[in-house]
Amino acid sequence: MTAPTAEPPPAEQATRRNRNGDGNTAEGAAAPEPPKLRRRPMLIAVSVLLTALGALLGAFLLSTLSGTDDYVAVRADIERGDVIKETDLVRTQLRRDNSISPLSWDEQRSLVGMYANVDMAKGSLVTRDSVSAEIAPADGQSIVGLALTPGQGVTGDLRVGQPIEAVVVPASAEAITGRPTTYQGIVSSVDMSDDGQTKLVDVQVKTDDASPLAAAAARQEVAIVVKSKGNGSGDTATEPSDSTSDSTSSASPTS
Numbered sequence: 001m002t003a004p005t006a007e008p009p010p011a012e013q014a015t016r017r018n019r020n021g022d023g024n025t026a027e028g029a030a031a032p033e034p035p036k037l038r039r040r041p042m043l044i045a046v047s048v049l050l051t052a053l054g055a056l057l058g059a060f061l062l063s064t065l066s067g068t069d070d071y072v073a074v075r076a077d078i079e080r081g082d083v084i085k086e087t088d089l090v091r092t093q094l095r096r097d098n099s100i101s102p103l104s105w106d107e108q109r110s111l112v113g114m115y116a117n118v119d120m121a122k123g124s125l126v127t128r129d130s131v132s133a134e135i136a137p138a139d140g141q142s143i144v145g146l147a148l149t150p151g152q153g154v155t156g157d158l159r160v161g162q163p164i165e166a167v168v169v170p171a172s173a174e175a176i177t178g179r180p181t182t183y184q185g186i187v188s189s190v191d192m193s194d195d196g197q198t199k200l201v202d203v204q205v206k207t208d209d210a211s212p213l214a215a216a217a218a219r220q221e222v223a224i225v226v227k228s229k230g231n232g233s234g235d236t237a238t239e240p241s242d243s244t245s246d247s248t249s250s251a252s253p254t255s
Helices: 010-017 041-066 105-111 207-218
Strands: 068-074 089-095 141-148 163-168 181-192 199-206 222-226
Touching: 068 105, 089 105, 141 207, 141 222, 163 199, 163 207, 181 207, 199 207, 207 222
Parallel strands: none
Antiparallel strands: 068 089, 141 199, 163 181, 163 222, 181 199
16 A cells, blocks of 8 residues: 655745745745835925915905904993003904094003093993093183082082082171072092092183182182083083072082
8 A cells, every 4th residue: 555645844835835936945035125214304394384374374364354353442331530440441353444443452551541531331442532641621621629528519429520510608607698609610530538538529610710719619618519411511611600600509608
């Protein structure tokens, strides 16, 4: 009997399969190295630059198409004569409109410490005419300071721009004859003394009335009467003052 032929081991079979045409085995041949990637710093820099330029161009187009700019508005109500603080201002965005000229947000810091020329409601825009570096009386007007004790002023708060009537009341009751002398004015500032007992009020009056009113104030012979809007407006002080006004209001002399 013929003995079965033994199969060659697996390693030998693999060697036979890998023989090339020359009869040489390919076992142990080195594998090809992968191609090396060359870095190009110039291309990287150009791509970064193009990305940045694209972002800037997109922002510019968005701003141009929307047509909005940043302006200064007030965060809360501001009364005429108030000093503007940084916390009073807020940024707002609006479409550009040639019919109005609000201050841009870039000018926000320059407004701090200035005075309000008019009453500004919450959210209203700040314009160049609505603020000033100092409060100055109008042409033909003067400002007189009054130191009012509780018996010479009203118990309520006085507001800047409020029309008032300054009444000259002689300290001596015997000196009172007929109707008292009165002067029309507008409150320009209000403060309290350090002791909290005297209300310090600056009143804008007609220049011709300033001297006699100041003299009476120095003698503590002045009381004030608050007038209604219907009986006097913001331009009351520009009207001629009648020293013998038929005002029905009166004040008692200070003891």
